[in-house]
Amino acid sequence: MYRTAKGEEIFVIDGHTHFWDGSPANQKNIHGKQFIECFYAYHSNLSPPSEKWELEKFEKYDAKTMFDDLFVTGYDDMAILQPTYLTDFYKNGFNTTERNSAMKKSHPDRFILNGAFDPRDGTKGLEDLHALSEKHKLKGVKLYTAEWRGESKGYKLTDKASYKYLEAAQKLGIKNIHVHKGPTIIPLNRDAFDVADIDDVATSFQDLNFIVEHCGLPRLDDFCWIATQETNVYAGLAVALPFIHSRPGYFAHVISELLFWVGPDKILYGSDYGIWTPKWLIDKFMAFEIPADVTKETGSVLSMETKIKILGLNAARLYGIDVEAQKKKIRAGGGYAHLPEAVHAPR
């Protein structure tokens, strides 16, 4: 919960969090080591100095640390757990639905547990998806089109097999398809950043929502164009948002383009925890204004209303969260006990 100086309460849904194990004990090979170190470079490069962690903590943090960082120190009210399997790099996977489900189980009102699928897993994978969906009542999945699988170095959503899985998701009521289109690993000459496949499936599956994580960076330009034309394509801000500290000028341009092309109703906040933490991200975001010269180019303004949408209302709509009811639940569970009494009546 973020409270403004005027006492207005803003409900925050973090669209992108992980409960991973990148520790040496879990690393299968050099790639596992390089993968977590690459994440750590993102963390070190873009975090304010006071928010930097030691590598050891970064490799594997415990459930309490995560809970506190998100909901006690941080302003998140709810967080979406996005899995990243990487079973070729990590013995027990990096951040699987199973591992994440422990967080969900301990704090059911706080977390939304997403699953994952990989169209290259064939019929067995479809059966697994049914089982996973039944067990966890999934409303969303996270897909890594660039993930290695044996000899394959990635897939496209337009592949025949992907269609089968998307059809299955549709039947299972999994409405939110988060697709990692951002800085990624090991694309060969197939351009794993390419967002063109999103365009195709967004048209074919009108009742699914496609949340393009990391807003297509490093293909923001192509992504904006697609998102303009498809009503069911959304932008996840993870990775773009932390630039607000180290390169506010770049962030201003990016958010300004996103507002212009994608619009305020289709942008989702995400911390990408544990790469970054909600406290400083949201403090900076709430204080941020798009400079006048950038607004002059795009006409985009980051108003309070827009910030509230990005921080929570847009995700609440996608996941069917009744914000007031959810607040009551969290409050009843003592979830806001750490907050000072509201100065003014809540909005």
Next chain:
Amino acid sequence: MKGGAETADRSQHGQNHDRQAEIWACLQGVVDPELDESVTDLNFVTKADVDSENRVHIEFRLPTYWCAANFSFLMADDMRRVVSALDWVEGVSVVLGEHMYADKINAGLAQGLSFQETFGAEADGNLDDLRQTFLVKAFQRRQVALLHHLTVAGHSAEMIVSLTLMELGCLPVDDESEKLVRRYLERRAVVGPLRSDAPAFVDAEGARLKPDGFAAYVSRLRRVGVNAEFNGALCRGLLSVRFDLETPFVPTSKASSKTPDSQHVP
């Protein structure tokens, strides 16, 4: 005699120094296709030495272990090409360090193989399309920077789109616009022939821009520039975290990629 030898050494040294400078100048012209910035400005190149037999040894590294193999190969190949074009050069070796495909790419480069030949079945096509895609993006980014500059300088859309290439070259300019014009012209040939009477400003398909819809066109192109600048900032940041840029580069790819249990490193 001793003095003579020293003089000869010095002149040899001087020539070597000049040649090394010539190599660096060549490499300055090689860009990261995605960022449209020079590989030397980006601090990717860590070594460019000339030995006594006029063979050139280049080493480079990238912001992450995972940087796309295709782009990595493209840059290495471009470096090899520009340096080989110098008439005194007897051979060029380009070595990529600390990358997950370092050994494979280095072996391919050493044997003069193409990307496709280097990666075999893992690659599915040549790099020409990819190269072209990013040349067009570079053209667009450089064009929008120049269009923005001309607009701010008070030129109307009608005037801008009416310019021929020759007229663009003759515009009275300050240092900033001279640089923008030069950079634009370096990529203008990507989309159409460079005849002096050809329109200065054409779109990616080679059609002359029109005053109607000029502002919308500039808006669309602006995304390309914002994207490239954002990527450039990200890559510089990651590189500076990954490497201590003050310390001379020691390639460790051989050591770091040897993993008996890895299924993927050949």
